[in-house]
Amino acid sequence: MMSRTAAENLVESHESHEYYADELVRRATLERRTYERRSVVIRAQVTVPGMSVLPGHTVDLSRAGASITVPFALALGQPCVIDLQLQACGETSAFHIPAEVRYCVEVGKGRYRAGVRFGEVDAATSAFIEAILKTPS
Numbered sequence: 001m002m003s004r005t006a007a008e009n010l011v012e013s014h015e016s017h018e019y020y021a022d023e024l025v026r027r028a029t030l031e032r033r034t035y036e037r038r039s040v041v042i043r044a045q046v047t048v049p050g051m052s053v054l055p056g057h058t059v060d061l062s063r064a065g066a067s068i069t070v071p072f073a074l075a076l077g078q079p080c081v082i083d084l085q086l087q088a089c090g091e092t093s094a095f096h097i098p099a100e101v102r103y104c105v106e107v108g109k110g111r112y113r114a115g116v117r118f119g120e121v122d123a124a125t126s127a128f129i130e131a132i133l134k135t136p137s
Contacts, residue, residue, distance in 0.1 A: 037062040038133050044068050045083040046114070058084070063129055065102070065117040074101045074114045082116060086128065095125045 037060040046054045046068060054074075059067040066082065074080065078101040086093050098119035107113045121129070 037065075037067070040132055042132070043085045045085070046070055046074070046116075047081040047083065048074065048078060049081070059113060061129065061132060063118075063126075063133065065099070065115065067113055067115050069107070070104075070112050070114055071110055073106070073112050074104045076101055076103065080116065082118075084128075093128075095121075095128050097121055097125060 040058055040061050042058045042061070044056045044058050044066075046056055048054070052072070054070045054072060056068045056070040059069060061067075068082065080099050080101060082097045082099050084095045084097065086095070098121075099116035100119065102115045102117050104112050104114040
């Protein structure tokens with residue numbers, strides 16, 4: 001697991017002090033993943049209880065978590081609820097997934113990428129995630 005100091009050192013080590021978010025995300029999560037993630041874009045809504053509701057999209061997804069773009073930074077360890085929306089055959093289904101923020105980095109002006117670990121999900125949500133992961137690209 002990458003410590004905050006190691007992440008800060010990576011950022012500070014670049015001459016121009018640019019924020020290399022993709023590299024930070026890759027290094028911070030590479031060794032911790034139990035399940036393989038798949039690149040998939042799904043409309044998402046991140047609800048931080050008692051604070052805000054943020055629109056976003058998934059970047060990737062696994063059985064245990066996701067990477068999501070959001071317009072504001074989320075705090076490490078912050079509990080949240082991820083609502084994934086799927087449209088098929090004229091129907092829209094929403095899946096509510098309790099989660100915890102594992103990392104959040106700025107990837108552009110007013111754009112952040114947050115990694116979340118899913119909490120307990122119901123059978124329908126679990127089946128939905130499995131179906132997405134098994135669908136051919």
